[in-house]
Amino acid sequence: MKKVKVLEERNVQDYRSTYNDIREWFRIQKNNKEVEESSVDWEDVVFEVDLLKSQEINLDYILELIFENNKKSNNKEALIEDIRRLIRSSVDNRAKESLIVDFINQTNLDKIQDKASILESFYLFAQEEQKREVEKLIKEEKLNEESAKRYILNSLKKEYASENGTELKEILPKMSPLNSNYIEKKKSVLEKITALVNKFKRIGGEL
Numbered sequence: 001m002k003k004v005k006v007l008e009e010r011n012v013q014d015y016r017s018t019y020n021d022i023r024e025w026f027r028i029q030k031n032n033k034e035v036e037e038s039s040v041d042w043e044d045v046v047f048e049v050d051l052l053k054s055q056e057i058n059l060d061y062i063l064e065l066i067f068e069n070n071k072k073s074n075n076k077e078a079l080i081e082d083i084r085r086l087i088r089s090s091v092d093n094r095a096k097e098s099l100i101v102d103f104i105n106q107t108n109l110d111k112i113q114d115k116a117s118i119l120e121s122f123y124l125f126a127q128e129e130q131k132r133e134v135e136k137l138i139k140e141e142k143l144n145e146e147s148a149k150r151y152i153l154n155s156l157k158k159e160y161a162s163e164n165g166t167e168l169k170e171i172l173p174k175m176s177p178l179n180s181n182y183i184e185k186k187k188s189v190l191e192k193i194t195a196l197v198n199k200f201k202r203i204g205g206e207l
Contacts, residue, residue, distance in 0.1 A: 057090040059203070060119060062100065067118040070109040080104055095198035099126060127205035133196060134207050141189055147171040149207045152193060159201045161193045 062083065069079050080101055087097045103125050112118045138148050148171040155161040162168070168190060175182050 057086065057093065059093055059096070062086060062090070062093060063118050063122050064115045066100075066104060066109070067112060067115050070112075074110070076104060095195070096203075099129060099199055102129070123203055126200065126203045130196075130200045130203075130205065131207060133200075137192055137196065141185075141192070142173045143171045143189070144173075152196065153207060155193060155197045156201055159197065161190060161197050163190050 065086065066079065066083060069082060073079065083100060083104065084097060087093050087100060093100075100122075103122055107121060107125065109118075112121060134149065134152055137143070138145050147167070151161075151167045151171050154167070163186070168186065172182075172186060172189060175185065
């Protein structure tokens with residue numbers, strides 16, 4: 001029998017990460033007005049993305065790996081490098097990269113006794129970060145606080161932020177739709193809330 005060279009785990013993660021970069025580029029291209037003129041077979045792309053997601057790395061696995069690797073070495077820089085590589089190879093967790101890295105940097109991992117504890121610690125950390133980031137967004141964008149929190153919570157439950165209906169309009173500062181800055185403001189706020197939802201969906205708490 002011929003020897004088969006098995007790829008190292010790091011190389012597999014790099015390939016998955018590159019694939020995700022290409023996937024994101026395809027998504028942007030597909031939403032482009034010129035999609036009808038594109039030579040890309042979108043059905044094949046959808047199939048490949050579904051195949052990738054079927055092998056998805058979940059968040060609990062990433063957190064448990066942080067616990068295990070920290071026990072082996074106290075080098076946080078090396079730990080973060082390895083975890084970044086793993087996160088970027090995951091479709092669902094890419095948006096959570098900065099949150100997970102902040103958790104590693106701001107947490108005394110040596111005091112965490114077991115895998116269950118690191119999961120609990122992370123989710124508590126994420127919920128506090130979510131509150132902080134929501135408050136910051138509301139203040140910076142001068143949003144209607146009560147309406148904004150309600151809209152963000154609904155978006156987190158649905159796992160996406162929608163511009164349909166009146167909910168998004170209600171959270172914006174008082175501004176005439178005829179104002180030249182209105183559309184740009186609405187677009188900017190929606191993009192920021194979308195990023196927040198992608199970062200905290202399935203892990204955040206009440207606001």
